[in-house]
Amino acid sequence: MFRFKYREEDFAYICSLPDGWVDFYRFDAEDLIKRGDFGNIDDYALGDTKHLVDAKRKGKKLYREAGISSSVFDSDCPLRAPTVVQLELTLECNMGCKHCFNHGGVPRTEMMTTDEFKDIIYQLKEMEIFSLFFTGGEPTLHPDFLELVTYTDSLDMDLFVLTNGVNVTESLIKKVPRRAYFVFSLDGIDYHSESRKKITFEDLCTIFELLRTYDVPFLTQYVLQRNNIKDIINTYKWCEENRIDFAAIDLYPTGRAMANTDIFPTPEQLPLFRKLALAKFKYEKKLPEWEKEDKRTDLPNPYLFTFISRLEEIFERSFSGVFFSYIASDGTVYPDNWHAGQDMFPAGNVKGMPFKKIWETSFGEIRKLVQWSLYEQCKTCPVSAYFCDYRLPVLSYNMSGEYTSCGATDVMKQVMLLRAEMRETLENAYSIDEARALDIW
Template sequence: MNFLEITKKKYYDAVKNPVPMMVGLRITHACNLNCKLCGVGAGKPFRGEMTTEEAKKVINNISRAGVSHLSFGGGEPLIRDDIIELAGYAAHRIDSVGIVSNGLSLDKGMARQIARAGVNQVMVSLDGVDPATHDANRGAGSYERVIKAIDNLQDARVTARISFTISRANCNQLSKMIGLAAKYGVNLHVQEFFARGRAAGHDSLILTKRERRDMQRLLHKTQAERGAGSISFENRYIVSEDERLKHICTDPNLGSGFYDFCVGSLTGIYSLFVSSTGDVSLCGGYGADRLGNLKKDSLTEIWKNSELIKAVRNREKFTGKCGECTYLYICGGTRSNAYHILKDIFAEDPLCWVGCSEEELDAA
C-alpha cells in the first residue's frame, strides 16, 4: 500500500467510534470590553441565553456524552454572576474544565474562587508583548490587567495560559511572545486572526500564506525544543514537513488511536461548540453547521446520528486541493476555514500553504 492508502485505513480505524472529547461552551455573548477586532462581535447577551438551571442541564448533557474537556468562553464568561457555580458544577462531572477570559475580572478574589471551584486552567487573551499593541485592540490599560491576572492565577495555583491572536499587525512579535510566555512560566496558545464579527472588513490583517508557513515552522520548532505542551496552535499543514509524524502515521506497528495517530482536522471527530442559547455547531457558527440544541436534544444522539457529522468524517467528500492531497487523512485542512471563508465545510482549506508557488505564498 502507498502512503495515501495506509493513512486512509488508519484514519477510518481511528474514527470508527469517536467521542466528543472537547466542547467549547460560549456561556454568554456579553462582554465587558469592546475589542475592535472581536471575531464574534461580543457585547450584549443574546436573547434566550441559558439560565443557571438550563446551563446545568446542558452540562449534564455534555457529561453524559463522554466529553473529557469543557471550556467556558464567550463573550466574557466571568461577567456571568453564576460562572463560579457553573464551573464548579462542571468540574464535578467532567475531567477537565477551563475558562477563556480577557482577564479584566481576574482579581485575586476571582482567581481564588476559580481555584476552589476546581477549574483546571484559565486562558487569558494577550494580543501583543507591549501595552501599545495589545491596548490598540482591547482598550487602554487592559495589557497591565492581563499581566496582573496571570500573576493572580499563579498565586492561586491555577494553571494559566496565554492566548495570542496573530495577525499582520503583530506577527513580528511572535518570537517575543514565545519568550514572554516562558518568562511567566505559562504555556502559549496561538490562533489566527480572521476577519469576522467586528473584524469584518479588515482582510488586510490576515496573514499571507508565507507568513502562516513561517509562523507554523517557528512554533513547531519551539514545540520540539520545549515540549509539545508548551505551545499549541492549528498545525495541520506542518505535517507535510514533519518526517517523524509521517512515520508514526504509516508505521503498521502503531495503533490508530487519537494519541498515537494524527487524524488532522478534528471537526466532527473530537470537538464541537455550544452557544449561549444551547445551539450545537461544528465550527462555532450560527448557520448551516447547526446540529441541534442541548436544551432539548441529546448530545450523544447528535454525535451518533447527525448526517453532517457523518459526512464530515468521510473525507472522500472533501473537494479542491484538500480532496486531491496526499495528506488528506492526516491533515484534511481546517474545516472551519472552509466553512467560514468559502461557506462550504467540504471545500478545500483556502489558507493552506502546502505546494504553493512563490507568488501564491505572498497572497493572503
C-alpha cells in the first residue's frame, strides 16, 4: 500500500493514509497520527468529505460538511503550502503531441542549473508538500535526470515522473530508486502507435514488464480525444486483464490543442462515450483488489489529485495557485501547467525569491479569479450540480476571451452529464463520490 504522510495546517492535520485516502483530521488525533495508528482514524475526520457531491446536490454548504470554519474558507489560500507541485525539468520533448497542454518541444533559453533544481527541491521538502512531479517536455531528457531523481529520493520525498517512455530503458530502470513512480502516457492500443510514432504500444509493454521485474511502481494515463475513444474502451479491458492502473484525463482547450481542433470529440460520438463509461465502470471495480495485494508499504500515494478535487468542492474554487503549483525549468512559478503553457499569471521566479515567499505573497490575482462565485454561467449549468474542472481562467480565456466564463466545450458538458447520470442510475457503478476517490470521473 502507500506510505503514510501528514502535515499540520492551521485548522487540522492533512493525512495521506496507507489505503490512499487523504483527508482532514482533528488535532485531538495527534497521538494516533504520530503513532501511525489508523484503526479508528475515521472517528477523528474533520467532517464528512466522502459524500461531498451528494451533500452538494442536497443544497448543503460543503465547507460546513467538512468542518471548516468560515474564516479558513474565506481566506485566499486556506493551506500553508501546496499539496502537489509539478517541476518541469526541461521543456524539450522528443514528441509533438497534438494535445500537449504545455507546448513541449524546444527547451527554454535560461534553464536552471542542476544545483538550482536541487535547491528548489529542498525548499519543497521543507514546505512539506505531499507529492512532487517531474514533468516537461520530457523530463528524462534532462542530462542530470537520474541525479535529480536520486537526490529527491534521498530527501525521502514522494516523486512521480511523467513520461512518454521513449528514454525509459532497462539501464535507467536498474539505476532509479525503487520508490520513483513512473506515469506513462498511453493513448490506446492501436492509436498509441499511430499518434506517438517514436514508441509503440508493444514498446510500452516491454517497459512495463521491466518495471515489474525491478519492482519500480508505475501507472498509465490517457488524454481522451476524438480519435482514441473506441480504442480506449478496448484498452480498459487490456489494463484490467494485465492489472495496470489506467487514469483518465479529459481533453482541455489549452496549449497545442487549440491549434488542433480536429482532436476534440464531436456530438456524434456520445454513444461511444456511453460505452467508454461502461468499460471504465467495470475496470475501476477491480483496481482496489490489486492494491490490497501489493505488499509494499513505501509507495507514493497516487490519489492526491482526487483529494485536490474534493478541496475544490469544499472551498468552492479551482486548484490553480491554491492547492497546486508549477515551476518551469527557467525558475518561473505558475499556478499550474495549463497556465504555464500559455505564460499566464506568472507569480515570480525561484532564482530570485524563495518558493515559500512566492506562494505566500504572489498568487493574489489568480486566487481571486479561480473562485467559483465569479463564474456566472456555472450557476445555471446542470453540470455544476456534480463536478466540473473546466472553471479555470486559461480555459475560459481560450473559449471566450474572458477569465471567468465557461471553459468547457458543449460536447464535454454533455459527456460530463452523461457520466454523472450513468453513475446515479447503474447498479454496478461506483457512485460519483466513490469514483472521485479513484479518478477524475
